[in-house]
Amino acid sequence: MSQLSPHFALAEMVATSQRALAARNAAEAVPYTASLRALCETLLEPVRARFGPVSIHSGFRCPALNAAIGGSKTSQHMRGEAADFHCVRASLEEVMRWIVQDSGLAYGQVIAEAHRPGPPTWIHLSLGAPWRDAARCGQALRYDGTRYAPWTP
Helix, strand or coil: CCEEECCEEHHHHHCCCCHHHHHHHHHHHHHHHHHHHHHHHHHHHHHHHHHCCEEEEECCCCHHHHHHCCCCCCCHHHHCCEEEEEECCCCHHHHHHHHHHHCCCCEEEEEEECCCCCCCCEEEEEECCCCCCHHHCCEEEEECCCCEEECCC
């Protein structure tokens, strides 16, 4: 098992419930190891240090997997630059507040997201510059399953 950082392994960053695409997703992630490592070291490790265990919902997604789950056609997940997660011992609001207001993390986007209309069930966190255009970094949003809005505490 290849470790990307002290607490995050490549296997968990490529895992998917889409069994038919699991091997393809893992194979297509290999060229994106550097961005996955940067994601884990610079964003996910600090979140884990602050809040304890982090449960990864989605990390790298090959284009076929991204399309199968209805992901954005320009998703940073397809370049190993984003992860969806929740912290086992902290609320989404607490984690969002820390990332946006106190952490000093250089992120691209942080989004409290829901799959269907309703309250958020995970956080999307992506790498900032140079991985994402600097003018589009530092975005804090909420997605309720139908629309995006600015995140407010």
